Amino acid sequence: DAGVTQSPTHLIKTRGQQVTLRCSPKSGHDTVSWYQQALGQGPQFIFQYYEEEERQRGNFPDRFSGHQFPNYSSELNVNALLLGDSALYLCASSGPGLALDEQYFGPGTRLTVT
Amino acid sequence: DAKTTQPPSMDCAEGRAANLPCNHSTISGNEYVYWYRQIHSQGPQYIIHGLKNNETNEMASLIITEDRKSSTLILPHATLRDTAVYYCIVRVPNTDKLIFGTGTRLQVFP
Numbered sequence: 001d002a003g004v005t006q007s008p009t010h011l012i013k014t015r016g017q018q019v020t021l022r023c024s025p026k027s028g029h030d031t032v033s034w035y036q037q038a039l040g041q042g043p044q045f046i047f048q049y050y051e052e053e054e055r056q057r058g059n060f061p062d063r064f065s066g067h068q069f070p071n072y073s074s075e076l077n078v079n080a081l082l083l084g085d086s087a088l089y090l091c092a093s094s095g096p097g098l099a100l101d102e103q104y105f106g107p108g109t110r111l112t113v114t
Numbered sequence: 115d116a117k118t119t120q121p122p123s124m125d126c127a128e129g130r131a132a133n134l135p136c137n138h139s140t141i142s143g144n145e146y147v148y149w150y151r152q153i154h155s156q157g158p159q160y161i162i163h164g165l166k167n168n169e170t171n172e173m174a175s176l177i178i179t180e181d182r183k184s185s186t187l188i189l190p191h192a193t194l195r196d197t198a199v200y201y202c203i204v205r206v207p208n209t210d211k212l213i214f215g216t217g218t219r220l221q222v223f224p
Contacts, residue, residue: 004157033211042201042214043158056211090157092212103212105157 002027004093004106012112013081021076021109025093031055032074033103034066035090043090049074050095078111086113118202123219126196132189134218136202139183144206147178149187151198152217158201161187192222 005024013019025032031050035043045058049068068074072093078085088110092103119137126132138147148163162169162176164185169176175188189196201217 035212035214040216042199042216043212045211045213048211056209058211092157102160105159107155107157 004091004104006089006091006106006109008109009107010110010112012114015081015083015113017081018077018079019081019111021078021089021091021111022073023076023091023093023106024073025091025095026104029093029095029104030072031093031095032068032072033092033094034074034076035092035105036060037088037090037108039087046076081113083113086111118204118215120200120202120215120218122216123221125221125223126189126192128194128222128224129191132192132196132220132222134187134189134200134202134220135184136187137184138202138204141182141204142206145204146207147176147182147185148203148205148212149174149176150201150203150212150214151196152201153195153198158214161200192220194222194224196220197222 004026007022033048034046037043046060047057048055052068063079065077088108090108091106094103146163146165149161150158152158162171162174164176164178178185199217199219201214203212
């Protein structure tokens with residue numbers, strides 16, 4: 001079992017650009033959540049996808065959007081990047097369904113905005 | 115979700131028990147206590163969760179006070195690999211969203 005995988009591992013972008021991060025959930029999981037973790041802080045919930053729809057959303061602007069594919073993998077898109085978007089972006093999977101006790105996290109994508 | 119309070123850091127000698135406290139005085143009756151940890155440069159890892167009874171698994175034990183206003187995560191024989199940030203979270207099961215605080219940084223020393 002490969003667990004949760006994320007790509008790329010590191011990314012450097014310029015302010016104003018757009019970025020897409022990818023996540024493949026653990027085998028058997030169909031729910032994907034995204035978190036942003038700034039340096040020295042705990043992860044902050046961005047949004048969650050289940051059945052290809054956004055089910056919950058945290059306090060993040062519309063510049064943050066996502067998608068879930070039929071194979072349950074997911075993308076996180078961030079438009080008009082700001083310096084403050086520099087962070088570790090974590091993907092967590094769970095399931096099957098919305099009944100769960102554990103979320104399995106991937107290793108994250110480190111985004112640096114210059 | 116209820117707010118949790120944890121000490122920012124703790125030390126523990128290798129081989130000894132590590133006892134990590136968490137206060138959650140405003141916890142609701144249907145909220146569970148969850149513990150996750152994050153080893154440097156990795157994603158958070160689920161450890162254990164419970165409602166009101168003490169729980170034990172292969173990783174740790176969770177002791178919840180009778181009034182449920184606080185809990186303690188116990189790592190019975192800490193190893194150097196247990197050095198990590200430990201997060202205490204309260205949530206309603208099946209809501210998926212985890213609200214992390216700043217956690218406790220546990221340093222296990224030889």
